[in-house]
Amino acid sequence: MDKGQEEKDEQNQFEEMIQGLIDNKYGCSNDFVNATTVTGLRENIKHADQSGVLKAAGIGNQKNLIQNSQIRGDKIKWIDDKSLNQFEQIYLKKVGNFIAHLNKTCFTSIKSFDSHYANYEPNSFYKRHVDQFKNEKGRKYSLVLFLNQDWQKADGGLLSLYPEGAPQRDISPIGGRMVFFKSDEMEHEVHPSSTRDRRSIAAWLKD
Ligand code: OGA
Numbered sequence: 001m002d003k004g005q006e007e008k009d010e011q012n013q014f015e016e017m018i019q020g021l022i023d024n025k026y027g028c029s030n031d032f033v034n035a036t037t038v039t040g041l042r043e044n045i046k047h048a049d050q051s052g053v054l055k056a057a058g059i060g061n062q063k064n065l066i067q068n069s070q071i072r073g074d075k076i077k078w079i080d081d082k083s084l085n086q087f088e089q090i091y092l093k094k095v096g097n098f099i100a101h102l103n104k105t106c107f108t109s110i111k112s113f114d115s116h117y118a119n120y121e122p123n124s125f126y127k128r129h130v131d132q133f134k135n136e137k138g139r140k141y142s143l144v145l146f147l148n149q150d151w152q153k154a155d156g157g158l159l160s161l162y163p164e165g166a167p168q169r170d171i172s173p174i175g176g177r178m179v180f181f182k183s184d185e186m187e188h189e190v191h192p193s194s195t196r197d198r199r200s201i202a203a204w205l206k207d
């Protein structure tokens with residue numbers, strides 16, 4: 001495919017996500033990155049897990065940071081902005097392009113973003129919450145990219161969204177799928193899988 005066409009496809013994908021946010025309070029793209037990149041990112045988190053570098057995730061921030069697996073049971077690893085890993089570079093570039101598009105078309109003023117891998121072992125979950133901290137309002141938009149191969153309905157692990165004034169939406173964590181919503185208002189929840197590890201990358205766009 002030529003460069004011009006690729007850019008147009010990317011713009012259409014970004015528009016689909018933004019239109020979803022406007023119409024339904026969340027956007028979704030089923031192939032935010034290609035299958036090779038999803039596999040590469042999934043292998044990265046598998047290796048990180050095997051080598052013991054994932055850390056129990058916390059709730060809150062700074063002085064209020066606590067660990068409580070009855071609220072949140074995933075293990076995480078932050079992604080370095082200057083990563084030399086080819087798949088992380090593809091991911092970071094794509095999110096950067098999305099932010100540029102958002103700032104240009106939606107008058108947002110996103111200046112940076114943070115991303116982490118998350119591994120939910122069987123039966124771990126993250127109870128209903130919003131992503132913006134009470135004492136620090138920098139997080140404006142959330143992005144969740146799923147990294148799972150051949151995820152089946154019977155595997156569970158749904159991401160439930162609770163848009164205000166609209167019915168709950170249950171989203172299957174299928175590899176390559178990206179979900180987009182506002183960090184201050186969208187309540188959401190990660191349900192457990194009883195069958196397998198559930199892997200994702202969560203990112204927060206900040207102003
Ligand atoms: C989070 C979160 C969702 C997911 O990390 O705040 O809601 O599916 N993650 O990983």
Ligand code: MN
Pocket residue numbers: 129130131188
């Ligand atoms: Mn969240």
